[in-house]
Amino acid sequence: MPDTYAAITAVEGYVPPDKLTNKELEQMVDTNDEWIMSRTGIAERRILKGKDKGTSVMAIEAVNGLLKKRDLDPAEIDLIICATVTPDMQFPATANIVSDAVGAINAFSYDINAACSGFIYALVTGAKFIEAGTYKKVVVIGGDKMSSIIDYTDRATCIIFGDGAGAVLLEASDEPYGIMDSILKSDGSGAQFLHQKAGGSRRPASHATVDAREHFVYQEGQAVFKFAVNNMAEVSAQIMERNGLKAEDIAWLVPHQANKRIIDATAQRMGLGPEKVMLNIHKYGNTTAGTLPLCLWDYEKQLKKGDYLVLSAFGGGFTWGAVLVRWAYDPS
C-alpha cells in the first residue's frame, strides 16, 4: 500500500455550443439517422466553430472551471498533462498553451498522445508524480477537436466523432482514494487500421497530401471494432479480478464512448447492468481523449465517496487499458 494516493478532487468539462445532428449529416453524406443510432448510439455531436480555435480553447474552459470549483490559485498547480491527438500546433504542446492561459506559472506541462486511451495514460502518469511524493497538485486534461481531422465526405468516420474536453484535478491524499490500480497496453501493429496518413515527419503536408485527403482520420471500422470489443472487455474484467472486486462492488463503468455496442459488450463481460454504465455518446459522439473526463463531469452529481469506478478505453495505436478509481468526494 502506498503512503500517498492520487485522489481525483474535482472534475470539469467543456463542449462547444454548436451541434451537428444525424439529420444534418443526412444532408452531407449518404447516411441516415436510423443507421447511425443503431450502429453507434450517436444522435448528435458538438463542433468547435470559429477561426483559429484549437483544442486549447476547450481545455482552457475546462481547467478554468476546475480552478473555480476548487477555489484554487493556478500558481499552486505543479503539473498539467494534456492528452490529445489534435494539438493546436505540432509544437509547442497544447498543455504549454493551456498553462499560460490559466496562469499556472509554477507548473511544467506536456502532452500525451495515446488517441482514445490518452486520458487514462495521462491520468496514470500524473498519479505517479503524486504517489512518488514529487508533486501535490496535477491537472489532467483529455480533449480533442476531432472536427479538424475528419473528412466530412466520408460517411464511415464523419458520423462518429465530435469535439470536447474535460479535466480532473489530482491531489495527494493519505487515505486510499483515487487511482488504485491500472492496466495500460499498446500494440503498434494496430496502426494500419487507424491513423492519419500525412502531416507527420513521414509524410509532411504538401499539395499532394491535401489533394489525396490524407490529413483526415483513416479507419478500418470493422477491424478496430473487433479489437476494441475484445480488449476493452478483457482489461476491464481483469482489473476487477486482480483487485478481488465483483460486479456488485463496482458502482460505475466509465467507458470510452466510441460505439454503444462496444460499451454494452464491456459492461456485459464485467457483469454490470446498464444502470451502472456512464453514457453520453448520444449527445457528444466520440471526442477521443475527451470522452472519459466528459463522462465523469456529466455524472459527477451521482458519484459518492468510496464508489469504485472502472475507467476503460481503446483507441488508435492500438492503445487500451483500464483504471480502477475510488471516488474521493460526495456531491456538493
Ligand code: UT7
Ligand atoms: O475510438 C477509436 C476507436 N474506434 C472505434 O472503436 C470504432 C470501431 N468501429 C465501429 O464503431 C464501427 O465499425 C463503425 C460504426 C465505424 C461502422 O459500423 P459497422 O457495423 O462496423 O459497419 P461496417 O463498416 O461493417 O459497414 C456496414 C455497411 C457497409 O455497407 P455494405 O458494404 O454492407 O453495403 C457500409 O458501407 O454499412 C455501410 N455504412 C454506412 N451506411 C450508412 C458505413 N457507414 C455508413 C453510414 N451510413 N454512415
